[in-house]
Amino acid sequence: MPISTKLDYTLAAQKIAFAPFEFQAAKAMIETGILRYIRKNKWSSISQITENLKLTEYGVTVLIEAGIAMNIILEKDNRYALSKMGMFFVCDKMTELNFRFTDHVCYKGLEHLGESIRKGKPDGLMVFGKWTTIYEALADLPDNTRRSWFNFDHFYSDQAFPEALPIVFKCSPKNILDIGGNTGRWAIECLRYSDTVKVVIADHEGQLKDAESNLRKENLLERASFYPTDFLKGIQKLPKGFDIIWMSQFLCCFSEEEIQNILHVAKGSLGKNSRLFILDTFLDKQKNPVAEYILRMTSLYFTCFANGNSKVYHSNTIINCIKKAGLAVKKETNHIGLGHTLLECINPD
Ligand SMILES: C[S@@+](CC[C@H](N)C(=O)[O-])C[C@H]1O[C@@H](n2cnc3c(N)ncnc32)[C@H](O)[C@@H]1O
Missing domain, CATH: 1.10.10.10 (Winged helix-like DNA-binding domain superfamily/Winged helix DNA-binding domain)
Known part of the structure; x- marks a missing residue:
């Protein structure tokens, strides 16, 4: 009404x-x-x-x-x-997971939102300990906080992955670098989708331990390897020779300037026929007000807990970063899963 x-x-x-x-x-x-x-x-x-x-x-x-x-x-x-x-x-699963995420991850720390905005630092994180970003902390958070964070994160990407797979595998990639691969869910999907593809997951060491254990459980370790890294520690280059570089719900963890740097580094490792795929949610690409509302609120999680300087972006912001990094968007596919956009990027040089 x-x-x-x-x-x-x-x-x-x-x-x-x-x-x-x-x-x-x-x-x-x-x-x-x-x-x-x-x-x-x-x-x-x-x-x-x-x-x-x-x-x-x-x-x-x-x-x-x-x-x-x-x-x-x-x-x-x-x-x-x-x-x-x-x-x-x-x-309703989504209400339950959003509720638990608010309760176990955000509720107590949200009173530090104003301070986080003033300082440009995720001050809410101090309710759990002394960390610069939540991503360094994930492995050490209390069990129910970890569970609710992962359930929230996975709920949205899990529904996008099956739709993204055939698009990414159209060019029959031999190997994929999954940047921000977290607990290995995309890697597992890829290794199941193709009997030959190899996947390298790049992420914080804590997340890679979870990924390794999950891949072991699935008996998929043989074609997987791990690249521990922190993109905020001045990373200059990435390993080369991948057909696909994949970033899912990853760039939203960084400020515009950091995104541009990361994309610039990614460009350096893209071969002539390689593709960079960016799967993310954008405020302006949502089909309904529920999705848009959730994303606008999620931005405040990034402010108060994740890193203090990132958010859920408008698509143009990310497309501008892609262009400024010297890459080009070849194809944009919207409305994947519950509201993701898949950007297929190439190195035009
Ligand atoms: C929002 S999660 C997305 C996970 C997964 N790709 C998905 O789509 O569900 C972001 C991932 O990026 C990783 N990440 C964030 N900041 C990072 C950094 N500075 N260096 C390395 N990895 C980082 C986090 O550890 C986390 O696994």
């Missing part, structure tokens, strides 16, 4: 003023089992919920009353049911 009256604007503003209350109330309604209970037992009374979930009447009452204000719970004659919106908190 479009916002129209002054009262509607006032309520929308109050929803932001009380946003942490709504978040924590939703979390408590999930953790106490109230949402699942009223989904299964439509139009339950407070006493039924109280007895079945072994909670106090007071506790159930305050959460149910908040849930009604949040439009998660419906009320009829002192009985309660889950609303259509409430269903998303019980059975």
Whole structure:
């Protein structure tokens, strides 16, 4: 429903003023089992919920009353049911993973957002320890933080990879350099897709340990190798001789200036017939407002936790960096997976 009256604007503003209350109330309604209970037992009374979930009447009452204000719970004659919106908190994977990412990775540190913006540093990260970027820290974060970070990251790229594979493999590559290859999910997809392709994963050492262990589990280590590196430590060149250089959800981890440098270095290792494929999400290429909203909020994760100077970009920003690095975009494919764009780049020299 479009916002129209002054009262509607006032309520929308109050929803932001009380946003942490709504978040924590939703979390408590999930953790106490109230949402699942009223989904299964439509139009339950407070006493039924109280007895079945072994909670106090007071506790159930305050959460149910908040849930009604949040439009998660419906009320009829002192009985309660889950609303259509409430269903998303019980059975929608994306809502669940975004919620856990906010809870386990971002919630506590987000109060340092303003400082992060002032300093250009990810000050929210200090709730976990002393690191310059979250990528150095990933291997050492608390278990539930690590799990929620990886689940969030993988959810979006996992849905894009199967669609990207046939495009990337059109030229029958013999070898691929996967930059920012993380836990090896793209490498595993490639090694399964082709019986002969070889993949080198470049990333922080901590991530490569996970990648190695995942590839071992899949019995795919033979055609994989690892290139530990930190692109923020003044990297001058990359290994040469790859048919494909692959960067998925990687450039969003850097500022525009850093992206240009990385692309310049990547250009140096691209052969005449090689391709650089960039798979990323762009604010201006989304099909629906949900995807765009998630990406705009995700930018704040980059500010407060990831590195303090990167974001989800507009496509033109990245295309300009590609051009300034001396590369050319040969083909742009939009709407891959849930909202990725695949840029196929060549070295025109
Ligand atoms: C957002 S994740 C994307 C992972 C994977 N490519 C995907 O699409 O799901 C970014 C990856 O880039 C790596 N990365 C970020 N900054 C880096 C740096 N300075 N040096 C090396 N790797 C870096 C991270 O460790 C992480 O694995």
